[in-house]
Amino acid sequence: MENEKNNVQQKKGIVAIASSTGGPGALLKVLPDLPADFPYPVVVVQHMWVGFTSHFAKALSEKCRLPVIEAEDGQRIRPGKIYIAPAGQHLRIKHIPGGHIVQLSSEPPREGVRPSANILFESIAESNYDYVVAAVLTGMGSDGTAGIKALREKKKVTVIAQNEETSVINGMPGSIRKNIPDCIVLPIEQIGGEIRKHMEG
Numbered sequence: 594m595e596n597e598k599n600n601v602q603q604k605k606g607i608v609a610i611a612s613s614t615g616g617p618g619a620l621l622k623v624l625p626d627l628p629a630d631f632p633y634p635v636v637v638v639q640h641m642w643v644g645f646t647s648h649f650a651k652a653l654s655e656k657c658r659l660p661v662i663e664a665e666d667g668q669r670i671r672p673g674k675i676y677i678a679p680a681g682q683h684l685r686i687k688h689i690p691g692g693h694i695v696q697l698s699s700e701p702p703r704e705g706v707r708p709s710a711n712i713l714f715e716s717i718a719e720s721n722y723d724y725v726v727a728a729v730l731t732g733m734g735s736d737g738t739a740g741i742k743a744l745r746e747k748k749k750v751t752v753i754a755q756n757e758e759t760s761v762i763n764g765m766p767g768s769i770r771k772n773i774p775d776c777i778v779l780p781i782e783q784i785g786g787e788i789r790k791h792m793e794g
Contacts, residue, residue, distance in 0.1 A: 678708040
């Protein structure tokens with residue numbers, strides 16, 4: 594049992610989640626399903642108005658068993674924590690000696706959004722993480738698709754897309770389902786459990 598636990602801890606994994614319209618409600622169904630001993634970091638890009646992500650992080654922290662924080666520039670990425678990208682800033686994961694940190698920027702929006710899930714996913718492609726679970730939830734447009742394509746060229750990635758029936762807006766997950774044919778398609782209620790299965794298995 595101890596060896597199995599050590600193997601889980603040695604695997605350098607990360608969960609990255611993208612959502613937009615309808616995302617707050619979707620995240621409130623996904624993130625509370627992660628257990629208190631979940632041994633990987635979770636990074637979330639949720640398209641929101643500037644000033645709202647700090648309040649959203651606090652609301653999530655009241656529902657989740659993992660600590661939820663609004664990410665800060667230069668902050669070290671720790672296992673067992675949920676990081677929310679601040680509204681109005683892109684979030685990249687930067688590899689440094691001994692780990693990874695948050696790198697925020699206010700460069701122009703990409704495809705009309707900032708933060709951009711594409712930028713997050715592309716940065717993970719250049720990281721030192723071995724394995725990624727990337728989940729794309731309800732939202733307008735196609736943010737996340739290009740980033741996941743880039744990510745899959747360099748990393749072992751499990752891609753999860755919310756199904757159309759439970760999505761408030763089908764744009765983002767619909768683009769994943771169209772462009773990533775081997776993605777896992779699930780209703781929102783099952784996505785948290787699927788993340789657990791792939792990260793802990």
